[in-house]
Amino acid sequence: MTTVSAPADIAVVGLAIDDDSGLIATGHASPRLSWKLQSQAADVVQLAYEIEVAATRAFDGAVSRSDVVKEARPYLAPWPASPLESREVRWWRVRAHTNLGLTAWSEPSRVEASLLSQSDWSARPVSPISNVGRETAGPVPLLRRAFEVGAPVVSARLYVTSLGVHEVHINGRPVSGDLLEPGWTVYPKRLLFAAYDVTALLAEGPNAISAAVGDGWYRGDLTWELTRNVYGATTALLAQLEVTLATGETVVVVTDANWRGGYGAVRSADLYQGTETDYGAEPAGWRAAGFDDGGWEAVRVLDLPASLEMRAMPAVRIVERRKIELAAQTPPGVPIGLDAGQNLTGYLRIAARGPAGARVKVRHAEVLDTDGSLFTEALREARATDSYVLDGRPVSELAPAFTFHGFRYAEIEATAGVTIDAVTAEVMSSDLRQIGRFACSDPAVNQLAENIRWSQRGNFLAVPTDCPQRDERLGWTGDIQVFAPTACLNADCRSFLGGWLRDLALEQDRGRVPHVIPDVLAQLGSKQGCAAWGDAATVVPWSLYRTYGDLEVLRAQFDSMKAWVDWCATRTEPDGLWTRDFQFGDWLDPDAPPEKPAAAKTSAGFVASAYLAHSAGLVADAAGLIGQAHLAAHYRDLHARTALAAWTRWSEEAVRSPTGCALAIEFAIAPESEHAEIGARLAELVAAAGYRIGTGFVGTPLVLPALTRTGHLDVAYRLLLNRDCPGWLYQVDRGATTMWERWDGIGADGSPNRASMVSFNHYAYGAVGAWLYQTVAGLNVDLSQPPDAQIVLAPQPGGGLTWAEAELETPYGRLAITWRLEDGTMTIEAVVPPGAVAQLTIPAGFQPPAGEPSIRLGAGEYSFRLSSSTTVPAHTDRATS
Numbered sequence: 001m002t003t004v005s006a007p008a009d010i011a012v013v014g015l016a017i018d019d020d021s022g023l024i025a026t027g028h029a030s031p032r033l034s035w036k037l038q039s040q041a042a043d044v045v046q047l048a049y050e051i052e053v054a055a056t057r058a059f060d061g062a063v064s065r066s067d068v069v070k071e072a073r074p075y076l077a078p079w080p081a082s083p084l085e086s087r088e089v090r091w092w093r094v095r096a097h098t099n100l101g102l103t104a105w106s107e108p109s110r111v112e113a114s115l116l117s118q119s120d121w122s123a124r125p126v127s128p129i130s131n132v133g134r135e136t137a138g139p140v141p142l143l144r145r146a147f148e149v150g151a152p153v154v155s156a157r158l159y160v161t162s163l164g165v166h167e168v169h170i171n172g173r174p175v176s177g178d179l180l181e182p183g184w185t186v187y188p189k190r191l192l193f194a195a196y197d198v199t200a201l202l203a204e205g206p207n208a209i210s211a212a213v214g215d216g217w218y219r220g221d222l223t224w225e226l227t228r229n230v231y232g233a234t235t236a237l238l239a240q241l242e243v244t245l246a247t248g249e250t251v252v253v254v255t256d257a258n259w260r261g262g263y264g265a266v267r268s269a270d271l272y273q274g275t276e277t278d279y280g281a282e283p284a285g286w287r288a289a290g291f292d293d294g295g296w297e298a299v300r301v302l303d304l305p306a307s308l309e310m311r312a313m314p315a316v317r318i319v320e321r322r323k324i325e326l327a328a329q330t331p332p333g334v335p336i337g338l339d340a341g342q343n344l345t346g347y348l349r350i351a352a353r354g355p356a357g358a359r360v361k362v363r364h365a366e367v368l369d370t371d372g373s374l375f376t377e378a379l380r381e382a383r384a385t386d387s388y389v390l391d392g393r394p395v396s397e398l399a400p401a402f403t404f405h406g407f408r409y410a411e412i413e414a415t416a417g418v419t420i421d422a423v424t425a426e427v428m429s430s431d432l433r434q435i436g437r438f439a440c441s442d443p444a445v446n447q448l449a450e451n452i453r454w455s456q457r458g459n460f461l462a463v464p465t466d467c468p469q470r471d472e473r474l475g476w477t478g479d480i481q482v483f484a485p486t487a488c489l490n491a492d493c494r495s496f497l498g499g500w501l502r503d504l505a506l507e508q509d510r511g512r513v514p515h516v517i518p519d520v521l522a523q524l525g526s527k528q529g530c531a532a533w534g535d536a537a538t539v540v541p542w543s544l545y546r547t548y549g550d551l552e553v554l555r556a557q558f559d560s561m562k563a564w565v566d567w568c569a570t571r572t573e574p575d576g577l578w579t580r581d582f583q584f585g586d587w588l589d590p591d592a593p594p595e596k597p598a599a600a601k602t603s604a605g606f607v608a609s610a611y612l613a614h615s616a617g618l619v620a621d622a623a624g625l626i627g628q629a630h631l632a633a634h635y636r637d638l639h640a641r642t643a644l645a646a647w648t649r650w651s652e653e654a655v656r657s658p659t660g661c662a663l664a665i666e667f668a669i670a671p672e673s674e675h676a677e678i679g680a681r682l683a684e685l686v687a688a689a690g691y692r693i694g695t696g697f698v699g700t701p702l703v704l705p706a707l708t709r710t711g712h713l714d715v716a717y718r719l720l721l722n723r724d725c726p727g728w729l730y731q732v733d734r735g736a737t738t739m740w741e742r743w744d745g746i747g748a749d750g751s752p753n754r755a756s757m758v759s760f761n762h763y764a765y766g767a768v769g770a771w772l773y774q775t776v777a778g779l780n781v782d783l784s785q786p787p788d789a790q791i792v793l794a795p796q797p798g799g800g801l802t803w804a805e806a807e808l809e810t811p812y813g814r815l816a817i818t819w820r821l822e823d824g825t826m827t828i829e830a831v832v833p834p835g836a837v838a839q840l841t842i843p844a845g846f847q848p849p850a851g852e853p854s855i856r857l858g859a860g861e862y863s864f865r866l867s868s869s870t871t872v873p874a875h876t877d878r879a880t881s
Contacts, residue, residue: 006101027310043858123254125236128261161193164235165216178315214402335411345458354418356392364407406469452766478533486769511567531608549783659699679710701767717799777806
């Protein structure tokens with residue numbers, strides 16, 4: 001490679017490892033490495049890279065070096081040195097060989113290993129003896145340990161997890177803002193822990209570490225059956241504090257028999273039911289070093305869990321605070337009504353004044369009933385209520401522990417003498433980095449895009465849930481299967497969904513994928529597997545690979561992907577079609593009876609067989625990418641055979657429903673030669689329905705792409721912009737701030753749907769978001785392709801929109817496109833990040849510059865002004881393939 005120095009303004013920046021936790025250490029012994037090019041130069045690309053790893057920031061002493069690796073992608077490069085050992089710290093840096101020369105070495109980046117082996121743990125889980133084996137809800141147990149530090153502290157690490165959910169303090173200060181740790185995984189097979197830098201919390205002399213451990217998903221109510229103790233009847237804390245002193249000595253404080261247990265203010269805490277808190281029951285100063293815990297009880301020491309794994313994804317945190325305006329105080333017993341202005345997931349923090357013993361109760365709901373009261377029927381058996389007993393302090397900060405609610409509206413009811421001074425809605429979510437943005441000239445479509453984003457935020461909480469408010473909040477596979485392509489554009493979901501996929505693989509039974517992950521429905525006797533739901537095993541990893549270019553996710557999930565398709569194949573009849581077994585099918589088809597949501601227009605057998613063909617194709621593609629050519633051929637053949645059989649059986653029936661047509665086109669079930677005819681039929685069906693949506697969970701993500709692909713962009717836009725029910729903008733016009741589970745969640749008269757299953761925060765129908773990015777704005781990223789074909793900018797104006805824009809933080813950097821229509825001309829502006837190459841496809845109806853319909857764009861900023869063409873009417877716009 002060239003040794004010519006690159007211009008000084010070309011630099012390697014943004015070094016990162018494949019760990020999104022934000023913690024001080026990583027559980028990856030051989031982390032993969034990413035960086036970005038920074039440059040003002042046009043059309044710069046990486047041709048190769050070199051990496052160095054050393055024990056010191058100065059890179060003196062022994063240095064491990066990679067070869068000059070010919071690779072254009074500046075992300076997820078393999079670790080070029082020996083694996084890290086537990087607690088080890090190393091430094092790494094990169095320089096890039098570009099088409100403009102060799103960059104200087106980057107600034108070094110530090111990486112620290114966490115505890116990488118079970119043998120590193122000397123701690124054991126502990127629980128107050130009275131908390132062991134508890135079958136019913138009760139007070140939240142407290143744990144503490146006092147200890148001495150005999151010299152100044154140089155560094156300190158806390159490695160911590162729990163059976164249940166915990167919050168930990170050192171000397172009265174929280175170790176982090178992370179909530180509901182350690183999240184929700186398949187606990188018996190995969191229990192996450194975190195590593196925190198707590199150096200600043202310790203002091204020479206007396207110290208104390210303390211914790212509260214709530215029931216959470218481990219022991220609290222789960223599912224509509226309110227099943228308790230799904231994972232166990234004993235909550236416990238596992239903590240290991242390692243302190244390095246200025247003397248060189250190490251102090252290790254672990255959970256063991258020396259800890260003490262007690263109880264305090266939180267009398268109960270449940271994810272569904274909310275919390276009951278009596279501040280007068282809190283032991284004063286119990287988190288401080290000087291507290292006398294002689295009256296507290298002993299603890300039971302439990303066995304070390306066999307499945308400890310360092311968390312690699314972001315934690316649940318407060319991601320936004322929204323101050324709520326208060327109306328005038330109401331008389332005692334008369335609730336104060338509150339509107340957060342946004343349907344959200346989280347809780348209320350209340351500043352209140354009142355005498356000791358006074359009570360405050362907070363109830364939550366997503367919408368109001370027709371009489372203005374909270375509509376709580378949709379919560380079913382979830383009380384979603386937080387109650388407090390004041391202790392007489394001048395001002396009390398009231399906030400619940402170990403719970404969350406899905407709500408926009410709330411009521412505060414207080415007893416005599418209580419004054420409410422301030423209320424803040426604290427928004428909870430797994431703190432994923434937001435990487436995508438879409439906007440256009442239609443305010444209603446912009447609100448739709450915001451609704452999608454808020455539903456993703458509210459339901460990406462430890463796991464990707466269906467809804468955050470009622471007695472469910474489960475990791476339904478079908479919802480994330482259809483939503484994953486959109487989710488991956490809105491936020492960086494690689495580690496969040498990657499971790500969930502690991503749990504999916506752990507829960508598979510001979511390939512069968514449960515309906516929810518983690519599989520708590522197994523407690524109710526569910527052993528089913530359904531098409532479109534179980535296909536999360538193939539679709540979600542493929543979405544991650546396309547968006548983030550992470551081939552490792554396909555390697556890691558390949559056995560799971562393959563096992564799912566193999567299991568589906570065992571469920572087929574001799575003709576190769578999947579026509580037995582229960583299927584959710586095109587769930588919540590708007591024409592289905594309210595209490596029969598699976599009774600869709602499209603044959604469940606066709607849906608199941610089409611998904612079998614689709615997933616077989618994805619497994620074939622994955623097999624080819626990871627070097628399994630013989631398996632690739634097998635699954636391509638399975639796709640072809642299943643598609644042929646399905647089309648032979650259902651070709652006449654499928655074209656009678658929008659979902660049938662969309663599946664036939666988008667999953668290549670019908671021969672390509674018939675796609676134009678099927679697309680025309682789909683357009684007729686949509687028009688005949690008054691451009692109202694006629695699809696459920698399965699068809700909705702596919703119908704707009706199918707119309708676009710077959711040349712019916714005008715029909716796709718009319719479907720998007722329809723304001724009647726069923727329709728996306730119908731929800732917007734009814735004041736929705738998140739996506740609804742049912743198209744008719746609120747009737748035209750303003751009354752809420754009283755079906756037994758109705759949620760106002762359900763992201764499945766938000767799968768349209770990918771089409772907004774890819775077709776309306778024209779921003780298409782597919783990192784499964786070679787570098788010069790990964791980015792296609794192909795805006796397709798329509799629907800009367802006069803402008804649209806989108807941006808995405810790609811592994812290369814910020815990619816952006818804006819287009820505007822004015823006086824018969826179209827202006828397109830684009831930003832291509834350093835190291836990337838894009839192809840700009842000129843929209844039909846506009847004159848290509850120099851007659852070229854596709855223009856290569858290297859790194860840089862661009863602006864094009866296009867004249868309207870009279871040779872191609874706008875309504876014949878076609879999608880790029």
